[in-house]
Amino acid sequence: MNAVLYHGEPNGASLTVLAALAQSGLDIECRPIDLLAGERHALPGIADPVALDLCIEGEGPVLVIDGEAMTESVFLAQYLDEAAGGAGLQPMDAYARWEMMMWCRQITERLSPAAALLGNLASSQHAIAAIPADDFATLTARIVSDDLRNRWQALNDDVVDAAQVADSETKIVAAVERCEKQLADGRAWLMGGFSIADLVTYSWLAGMQLLRRDAFAAAPLTTAWLARMAEQSCVKAAFARSTVSEPLRAWAPGPEINRWG
Template sequence: MTNYTLYYSPGAASMAVHWMLIESRLPFELCFIDINQGAQHSADYLRLNPAARVPTLIVDGVPRHESTALLMLLAERHPEAGLAPAPGCADRAEWFEWMVYLANTLLPAMRDWFYADSDGDPAGTEAVRALAERRIGQALDRMGEQLADGRAYFIGGKLSTVDFLAVMLMRWTRNLPPKATSRANLMPYITRLRALPSFIELNKKEGLTDWSNPAS
C-alpha cells in the first residue's frame, strides 16, 4: 500500500487531509511545519511548495497541494474507504458541488478575514474583513439549510470528504464574529462529527483542545 507524507501545521488547512488519512487508515508520515515561526518559507519547504502553504502531501514521490484537491485525490485513489460517491452514483454531482463551493466560497472568505492586513493594502483591512464576514455568514447559513433536516452527514447519508472540509472550516470560525456553533442547524452536526473516534485522534495528534465536545 502507498505510504504518504503529509506536511502539516496543527489546525491549518492540512487538518482535513490529516483527518481523512486517519479515517481511511492509510499509512502515512507526518512532518510538522511551524507556520507561526515561518517554517513554510524555508528553502527546503519552498522546494516542495512554492506557495509556502500547508498542506503538502507526497504522493508517489511527488509533492501535491491544495487541501480540497488532496481530499478528492485520496478519495479517487482509495475508493475502498467509501469517502466519496462513486462515479455514476446519484450523489456524485452534489458531492462535486459542495467540494467546489467550500473551496471557492468559504475557504477564500476565511483567508480574507484572517489575512486582510497582510495579503493586501493594510488601509483596506476593515472593508475586506467586513465583506469576508458577510460571506462567511452567508456560507454558514447555506450549510445550515443543508443540515436542517437533521441528517448525519452532508450528502448521501454517510461520511465523506465534504464533512472533513466542512468541519475544518467550521472550526476556523470559533474566534470569528459569525460562529458555526451559534447556528442551531449546525450544532447537532458539529457535535456528532466531533464525537467520531477519528476526529478525537486527529485532535490528539495535532495537540488541539479548543474545539472539542465537553467531557461527559
C-alpha cells in the same frame, strides 16, 4: 512508496487532510511544520519549489510521494480515499460525487478565504508583524506565488481592509445558512453520507464558532452537525496531532480573497 505529509496545526486545510488520512487508515508519515516560520516553502527533497505553490489554499498541507509534491486539501482527501481502496469519503454514484465536488468548490472559493482572513487577523497578524525585517525578507523570498506573498506582506504591514472584513463576515453567515438549509431534511451529513464535503466544511467553519458566534445563533442544525463532526474518530485523530492547546485558533495566510464576489 515513500510518502510524507507535511502539515500545520489541525485547522483549515491541514485539518481536512489529517482527518482524511485518519479515515483512510493509510500508513503515511506525518511531519508537522511551523507555517508561520515559512517552513512549508523550504521542504527537504523538493526539487521544484513551484510545486509547493500550485495551490489556491495558501499555507495548506503538502503530500510528498516519492519526491513529487501534491497540494490542495480536497484533492489530497480524494487521493487518500482512493489510495486506500475507498475509505467511504466519496459517494459511489457519479451524480452524488459531482454534487459533493460542487459543494467543496464553493466552500474552498468562498468560505475558506473568508475564514482565513478573519482567523489571521485574530490570531497570526501580530506574530507575522513581529518577524524581524531581514528574516521576513528571507521567508517571503522563498514563496513562489505572488498572491500568497502579498497576503504575507499585508499581515506583516498590519494592513486591514475593512471592506474585505465585512465581506468575509457576510460569507461566514452565508455558509452557515447554506449548511442549515442542506441539513433541513433531517440528514446527519451534508451529502447524506459522511464525505469529504463534511471534512472540508467543518475544517473552515469550526474555527468561526470561536470568532463569529453570532453567525451560528439561528442555526441549530449546523451547530448540532459541528458537534457530531467533532466526535468523529477521524477528526479526533486529527486534533490529537495538535501541538497547541487551541488548534482552531491557529491560522496561517490562506486562500486569496475571491475577486468575483
